[in-house]
Amino acid sequence: MAIRTFNIDDEVYKQFSEYCKKQGISMSRRVENFIKEEVLKIKDKGGLKKNIVEKKDISVEKHTFSRYC
Numbered sequence: 001m002a003i004r005t006f007n008i009d010d011e012v013y014k015q016f017s018e019y020c021k022k023q024g025i026s027m028s029r030r031v032e033n034f035i036k037e038e039v040l041k042i043k044d045k046g047g048l049k050k051n052i053v054e055k056k057d058i059s060v061e062k063h064t065f066s067r068y069c
Contacts, residue, residue, distance in 0.1 A: 020027040
């Protein structure tokens with residue numbers, strides 16, 4: 001796995017970081033899974049090669065962003 005750099009608004013980052021800490025979840029994993037879901041949406045529209053990301057079962061938990069954990 002590689003380290004990537006993104007430009008994100010400071011306030012958005014702080015709020016999301018606080019949320020992840022309170023929920024006891026990995027911020028990196030959440031962002032990674034969000035990107036995977038976006039790639040799957042693009043693939044379904046025929047915009048990407050089919051072998052880029054394989055869809056995994058996503059368990060549903062109580063918090064709003066659980067599908068990205």
